[in-house]
Amino acid sequence: MSIEVKKVTKSFGNFKAIDNISLKVDTGELVALLGPSGSGKTTLLRIIAGLETADEGNILFAGEDARERKTKDRNVGFVFQHYALFRHMTVYDNIAFGLRVKPKEIRSSSEQIRFKVRELLKLVQLEWVEKRYPWQLSGGQRQRIALARALAVEPKVLLLDEPFGSLDAQVRKELRQWLRRFHDDLHITSLFVTHDQEEALEVADRVVVMNKGTIEQIGTPDQVYHNPANAFVLNFLGNVNLFHLRVEGGKAYMGNKEIALPGVQQNVKAAKLYIRPHQFEIRRLPLGNSSIKAAVKYINPAGMTVKLDLKTESGDSIQAEISQAEFAALKLQRNDQVFVNPKEITFYDFDI
Amino acid sequence: MAGGVPNLKVRSSHTLNRSSQLSTESAVVKWFLIGIALLYLGIFLILPLACVFANAFNKGIQAYVQAITDPDALAAIRLTLLTAVIAVPLNVIFGIAASWAIAKFDFRGKNILLTLIDLPLSVSPVISGLIYILIFGAQGALGPWLMEHGIKIVFAPPAIILATIFVTFPMVARELIPIMKAQGNDEEEAAITLGASGFKTFMLITLPNIKWGLLYGVILCNARAMGEFGAVSVVSGHIRGLTNTLPLHIEILYNEYRFTAAFAAASLLAFLAIITLIAKSIIESGIYQEMRLSGTDSGDKSV
Numbered sequence: 059m060s061i062e063v064k065k066v067t068k069s070f071g072n073f074k075a076i077d078n079i080s081l082k083v084d085t086g087e088l089v090a091l092l093g094p095s096g097s098g099k100t101t102l103l104r105i106i107a108g109l110e111t112a113d114e115g116n117i118l119f120a121g122e123d124a125r126e127r128k129t130k131d132r133n134v135g136f137v138f139q140h141y142a143l144f145r146h147m148t149v150y151d152n153i154a155f156g157l158r159v160k161p162k163e164i165r166s167s168s169e170q171i172r173f174k175v176r177e178l179l180k181l182v183q184l185e186w187v188e189k190r191y192p193w194q195l196s197g198g199q200r201q202r203i204a205l206a207r208a209l210a211v212e213p214k215v216l217l218l219d220e221p222f223g224s225l226d227a228q229v230r231k232e233l234r235q236w237l238r239r240f241h242d243d244l245h246i247t248s249l250f251v252t253h254d255q256e257e258a259l260e261v262a263d264r265v266v267v268m269n270k271g272t273i274e275q276i277g278t279p280d281q282v283y284h285n286p287a288n289a290f291v292l293n294f295l296g297n298v299n300l301f302h303l304r305v306e307g308g309k310a311y312m313g314n315k316e317i318a319l320p321g322v323q324q325n326v327k328a329a330k331l332y333i334r335p336h337q338f339e340i341r342r343l344p345l346g347n348s349s350i351k352a353a354v355k356y357i358n359p360a361g362m363t364v365k366l367d368l369k370t371e372s373g374d375s376i377q378a379e380i381s382q383a384e385f386a387a388l389k390l391q392r393n394d395q396v397f398v399n400p401k402e403i404t405f406y407d408f409d410i
Numbered sequence: 411m412a413g414g415v416p417n418l419k420v421r422s423s424h425t426l427n428r429s430s431q432l433s434t435e436s437a438v439v440k441w442f443l444i445g446i447a448l449l450y451l452g453i454f455l456i457l458p459l460a461c462v463f464a465n466a467f468n469k470g471i472q473a474y475v476q477a478i479t480d481p482d483a484l485a486a487i488r489l490t491l492l493t494a495v496i497a498v499p500l501n502v503i504f505g506i507a508a509s510w511a512i513a514k515f516d517f518r519g520k521n522i523l524l525t526l527i528d529l530p531l532s533v534s535p536v537i538s539g540l541i542y543i544l545i546f547g548a549q550g551a552l553g554p555w556l557m558e559h560g561i562k563i564v565f566a567p568p569a570i571i572l573a574t575i576f577v578t579f580p581m582v583a584r585e586l587i588p589i590m591k592a593q594g595n596d597e598e599e600a601a602i603t604l605g606a607s608g609f610k611t612f613m614l615i616t617l618p619n620i621k622w623g624l625l626y627g628v629i630l631c632n633a634r635a636m637g638e639f640g641a642v643s644v645v646s647g648h649i650r651g652l653t654n655t656l657p658l659h660i661e662i663l664y665n666e667y668r669f670t671a672a673f674a675a676a677s678l679l680a681f682l683a684i685i686t687l688i689a690k691s692i693i694e695s696g697i698y699q700e701m702r703l704s705g706t707d708s709g710d711k712s713v
């Protein structure tokens with residue numbers, strides 16, 4: 059079932075949580091709502107579920123106005139950030155809850171319910187916790203039970219609020235991949251909220267980047283990462299170095315070095331240049347005219363790449379990342395002189 | 411009080427070499443405090459309780475049984491029970507409704523409602539009783555109308571029940587509000603997204619989650635409803651066999667120098683107090699258990 063958000067606005071007192079947002083999620087898609095806290099992503103999810111009411115605009119489920127339908131009749135599976143498992147019920151009763159509260163006419167027999175619950179437990183690979191209580195489970199297990207409980211009522215749409223937000227890094231990674239595989243098997247239209255860009259980029263088919271109640275960009279992970287629509291998206295999707303450039307007579311300068319920026323006009327006064335840490339090349343010797351001279355201030359060799367803190371002559375600091383092989387070849391030490399060349403430029407802005 | 415002075419000396423001498431003596435000091439302080447608490451308990455609680463029972467039985471079991479099976483005593487017991495049976499359930503309904511509204515929703519005037527709920531606790535019980543005299547009494551606002559229609563409220567059981575309801579008003583709500591606030595809305599919202607109706611959500615999710623707090627409130631409310639003296643005394647009129655509750659009956663017996671009978675009746679209230687305390691401690695361990703469980707829960711949440 060597709061979800062369509064049409065010009066939705068929602069305020070809490072004077073605070074505009076969502077400001078005229080429109081968005082379409084196609085059937086079977088896995089979409090991430092990505093943004094910092096307070097960007098309105100959870101509110102949007104709750105409006106779709108019917109847990110909040112929009113001040114303006116509406117939500118369409120498969121083209122049908124959802125405002126007519128109450129939360130309990132919307133047939134959405136909602137997985138809460140803190141799982142919201144029923145603490146006084148066993149895992150089995152938690153999962154069976156949605157099946158048992160159905161009206162008598164359409165309720166399954168307890169035999170059928172048992173079969174269904176076992177099937178779901180198998181799906182989330184937790185068959186053995188059936189008789190346990192939520193507090194006896196680890197965070198990751200609770201998360202999967204919460205998912206199984208939401209799936210029990212066979213929702214047409216799955217909404218997940220920060221599904222991995224309160225788990226430790228290792229479990230988070232595992233569950234992330236698990237969710238991706240799981241979605242590929244079930245193909246249920248899913249929307250999940252996260253503030254973790256890595257998570258959004260890794261799991262989602264499409265990413266919706268939100269900020270201050272509005273959408274900054276919608277695109278595939280590749281699009282939002284490599285072609286950010288604006289400086290916010292760029293900043294939010296990973297570390298980036300910002301350089302303020304002087305523009306004179308249609309040419310941009312970093313310090314005294316000219317930087318070739320396509321599209322610089324005569325009327326441009328200054329430019330902002332954004333370069334990601336891995337887009338630098340570090341050399342011992344200058345390469346052409348555009349190399350920036352810098353001193354190595356700090357080296358962090360732990361990890362896949364080596365992270366360097368550099369300081370330019372003009373006092374700007376640069377964060378650069380190079381491969382372990384490059385690092386070994388350069389034999390870098392602290393306080394060494396190096397020359398930095400931008401390999402590619404992610405994004406730039408002009409001040410007119 | 412005399413014990414406080416040497417203890418202060420101990421304290422000051424120990425500050426000189428506190429690193430080595432820290433544990434000694436805390437042991438001294440610990441036993442001193444325990445001593446005070448025990449002394450206090452003994453003088454103000456155990457001794458009076460023992461007195462009540464000693465006096466109640468000092469003329470033998472027969473006198474005791476006679477005292478509490480006296481028709482006036484039985485009538486007082488009946489009225490006390492009737493009052494509790496009406497006041498406690500009403501209190502439960504109001505308590506759940508009010509705490510639900512306060513803990514789960516935001517609305518204008520929420521603080522006013524909170525303050526109003528606490529009002530009966532901050533007002534003298536005598537005033538609580540007088541309110542009803544002023545409303546329903548012969549000189550009161552509704553008095554003449556009621557008299558015309560032959561409805562008797564003041565100096566009759568209805569006023570006693572009303573005054574008791576007023577006095578016990580905050581008992582359940584005050585227990586439930588913090589519990590409901592701490593639990594939040596998550597589980598209810600989860601139940602609704604799973605297709606449960608509002609009523610089913612309340613019965614299957616909310617009620618089980620607050621059951622210990624609710625029981626605790628009921629126990630306290632019941633104890634207060636049966637033991638209330640001030641407010642009830644004002645509105646009762648002390649008509650023997652008709653408008654006397656157990657506490658009022660005790661007072662009358664005492665004023666007539668019928669000590670054995672007075673203490674026998676008092677022993678019933680003392681029994682009630684002891685049962686309440688036992689029930690309370692059982693329920694408290696239940697609440698503790700619950701909090702421990704949800705504590706583990708929230709502990710993991712913040713990871």
